[in-house]
Amino acid sequence: MKAKIQIPQEILTAIDYANTTNGGMSEPDLAITQDEKGYEVRIKAAGLGPDSFQVDVLNNRLWVYHLLPLFADRPDGMDNLQTARTLGNLFLPNDVNVDKIVAHYEQSTRELNITLPYNHPTRNFRRHIDVDIE
Incomplete structure (x- = not known):
């Protein structure tokens, strides 16, 4: 009989559990460009x-x-147990207009x-940005 290991939920959210149990993950390709209108991040x-x-x-x-869901087969009561996998965490320069940031997904290149x-500096600002699908 195989014993089930009980791992505390606090540990699961603090370690890279999903990467370890799923056999690893590929790294995202991230590129940043700048032109006369502002910056563009492609992922x-x-x-x-x-x-x-x-x-x-x-x-x-x-x-x-x-x-990412933490479990493929979700145990009872753990329907929403997910962890965030960061693809990019970038410093925003002072000249970026955070109110006008837009994100869209290009189906042809499979790229975000x-x-x-550009605009005036803004500090202590939080906003969620919806991704448009072309």
Whole structure:
């Protein structure tokens, strides 16, 4: 008979449990460019669809992530147990207009594009950004 190991929930959220049990994950491809209108962040991540990407602005940082379920077969009472996997956590320069940041997913290239237009500095700002699907 195989014994089931009980791992405390606090430990599961603090370690890279999903990466360890799933055999590893591929790293995202992240590129940042700058032009006369502002900055553009492009992210490709293997195995992620358009609905998987999450984009948040937290104070002066741009956080791009997706949520992973901790268990393939969810035990009773653990329907929502997920952990965030960071794809990018970028410092936002003072010249970025955080109110005008937009994100869209290009189906043809399977790539998330985030546009960061220029403007005046803003501090202590938080906003969730929805991803549009082309």
